[in-house]
Amino acid sequence: MNAGELLRLNGVAKTYGAVRALRDVSFSVASGEVHAILGENGAGKSTLMRIISGSASPSAGEVRFEGKPVSVFSPAHARDLGIAMVHQELAVFPDLSVAENIFPDGIFRTRSGLCDWGRTRDRARAALDRFDVDIDVDAPVSELTLGQRQIVEILRAVSRDNKIVILDEPTSGLSSHEAGILMEMVKTLRARGQTILYISHRLSEVVELGDRITVLRDGCSVETVRNEALSENDLAAMMVGRDIGSIGGPRPARAFPTAPPVFEARALAGRAVAGVDIALRRGEILGVFGLEGSGVAELMRLLFGLDPASAGEIAVGGETIRRVEPRAMIDRGVGYLAQDRKAAGLYLGMAASESISAAVLDRLSPGGFVSRRRVAALAEQAIGEQSIRIASPQVQPRRLSGGNQQKVMIAACLAPGPDVLLVNDPTRGIDVGTKAEIHRRLISMSEGGRSMIVASAELPELIAICDRILVMRRQRMAGYLEGAEISEEAVMRLAAGGLH
Numbered sequence: 001m002n003a004g005e006l007l008r009l010n011g012v013a014k015t016y017g018a019v020r021a022l023r024d025v026s027f028s029v030a031s032g033e034v035h036a037i038l039g040e041n042g043a044g045k046s047t048l049m050r051i052i053s054g055s056a057s058p059s060a061g062e063v064r065f066e067g068k069p070v071s072v073f074s075p076a077h078a079r080d081l082g083i084a085m086v087h088q089e090l091a092v093f094p095d096l097s098v099a100e101n102i103f104p105d106g107i108f109r110t111r112s113g114l115c116d117w118g119r120t121r122d123r124a125r126a127a128l129d130r131f132d133v134d135i136d137v138d139a140p141v142s143e144l145t146l147g148q149r150q151i152v153e154i155l156r157a158v159s160r161d162n163k164i165v166i167l168d169e170p171t172s173g174l175s176s177h178e179a180g181i182l183m184e185m186v187k188t189l190r191a192r193g194q195t196i197l198y199i200s201h202r203l204s205e206v207v208e209l210g211d212r213i214t215v216l217r218d219g220c221s222v223e224t225v226r227n228e229a230l231s232e233n234d235l236a237a238m239m240v241g242r243d244i245g246s247i248g249g250p251r252p253a254r255a256f257p258t259a260p261p262v263f264e265a266r267a268l269a270g271r272a273v274a275g276v277d278i279a280l281r282r283g284e285i286l287g288v289f290g291l292e293g294s295g296v297a298e299l300m301r302l303l304f305g306l307d308p309a310s311a312g313e314i315a316v317g318g319e320t321i322r323r324v325e326p327r328a329m330i331d332r333g334v335g336y337l338a339q340d341r342k343a344a345g346l347y348l349g350m351a352a353s354e355s356i357s358a359a360v361l362d363r364l365s366p367g368g369f370v371s372r373r374r375v376a377a378l379a380e381q382a383i384g385e386q387s388i389r390i391a392s393p394q395v396q397p398r399r400l401s402g403g404n405q406q407k408v409m410i411a412a413c414l415a416p417g418p419d420v421l422l423v424n425d426p427t428r429g430i431d432v433g434t435k436a437e438i439h440r441r442l443i444s445m446s447e448g449g450r451s452m453i454v455a456s457a458e459l460p461e462l463i464a465i466c467d468r469i470l471v472m473r474r475q476r477m478a479g480y481l482e483g484a485e486i487s488e489e490a491v492m493r494l495a496a497g498g499l500h
Contacts, residue, residue, distance in 0.1 A: 054078030147178025290472030
């Protein structure tokens with residue numbers, strides 16, 4: 001064991017039947033460092049983190065912690081060693097308070113053995129103050145933003161004095177403001193000597209935070225490098241084993257023929273949204289961007305009828321929709337890609353074919369009985385079109401990587417054959433290679449005549465794929481940018497309130 005070394009993996013492998021999820025992973029983690037793990041979806045990151053956190057055992061190789069070999073692999077033993085993991089799909093208790101979520105096991109007791117709620121709240125408040133986070137410790141977690149929930153779960157991990165905290169895509173789906181707060185939190189933890197394993201597909205974060213970076217490819221550790229003068233393009237090339245081109249950059253301006261809009265919102269208003277006008281052109285990708293609380297998420301829900309509008313109207317193909325609800329929108333050729341794969345996008349515990357075919361079962365049910373042959377054929381076709389890495393349509397999405405789960409969601413969204421797509425965070429929590437692939441598919445679909453409204457917290461993503469961007473501020477329209485007008489500076493100026 002080298003001085004300062006906390007964790008070491010030697011030749012770790014993991015097989016599931018005939019599938020080799022990991023083949024040869026070797027690297028070490030030094031005490032007090034932020035060690036980033038990079039790799040494409042399917043490279044083995046999730047499997048590796050399950051082994052380190054005790055949820056899975058290796059098929060071969062050795063894991064050593066503080067110089068001693070680990071022989072028992074279970075979450076309880078990992079906790080006893082001082083290893084905690086904050087998963088990408090958060091595991092908070094929505095109906096409990098912030099204080100109860102930070103200390104869910106009631107470790108503070110009165111002399112009579114009852115839970116000491118006063119001390120629990122005081123310790124939770126002290127944990128939040130330590131990172132200059134202003135959250136009411138008595139508030140139910142269900143009332144918090146996604147970023148605040150992420151902070152609460154990280155505080156749960158670090159408040160137990162764990163020796164290693166694993167952060168899996170901690171800024172996925174967060175606004176740029178919330179992501180900035182969380183990154184400052186990670187820097188503060190590092191300054192206090194906390195060891196962190198940091199998994200992220202946002203290469204800018206890895207460049208900013210990582211002390212050392214281990215790259216996985218096809219189940220193997222390719223190399224571990226010090227973060228010295230590395231660029232995002234350097235890391236992308238190491239991840240995918242090829243040059244995928246420069247990251248980001250605006251989409252070239254396109255000319256659209258004069259024609260009636262294919263999708264319109266007129267003076268639309270609802271919960272946290274007021275006075276929005278949209279006229280979407282055929283083949284156009286319209287981006288929607290805003291800072292936290294700007295109303296972007298609420299607007300996307302209004303457009304698909306997931307929430308009721310209090311004013312205004314929506315028209316598809318020139319026809320005003322009298323009752324805007326999801327079934328009516330699907331019937332009129334509008335598809336919706338949800339932001340949250342786990343809560344609203346996929347049937348994680350059922351066959352992938354069930355998710356892909358869910359919206360079109362009526363078409364696959366002659367005589368009122370579901371044709372399994374037609375369901376399988378649709379799924380096989382979608383798997384091929386979306387290049388989904390899956391053994392068969394019967395595999396459950398929960399067993400797939402994040403990128404392949406996202407592709408299954410896209411396949412399900414496209415199954416009804418929509419002309420208009422409403423897309424939320426299309427590349428949330430997926431690697432740079434798969435992200436570039438999905439960007440190319442969205443652009444290709446737009447060039448083929450499909451129209452899209454894309455909401456994303458990642459501004460470079462919108463700049464790369466969109467023809468126009470609608471910027472929201474304080475739940476209202478701040479303005480539109482198109483073509484050469486689009487830049488990060490111009491978008492942020494509108495989003496933040498006209499800063500110069």
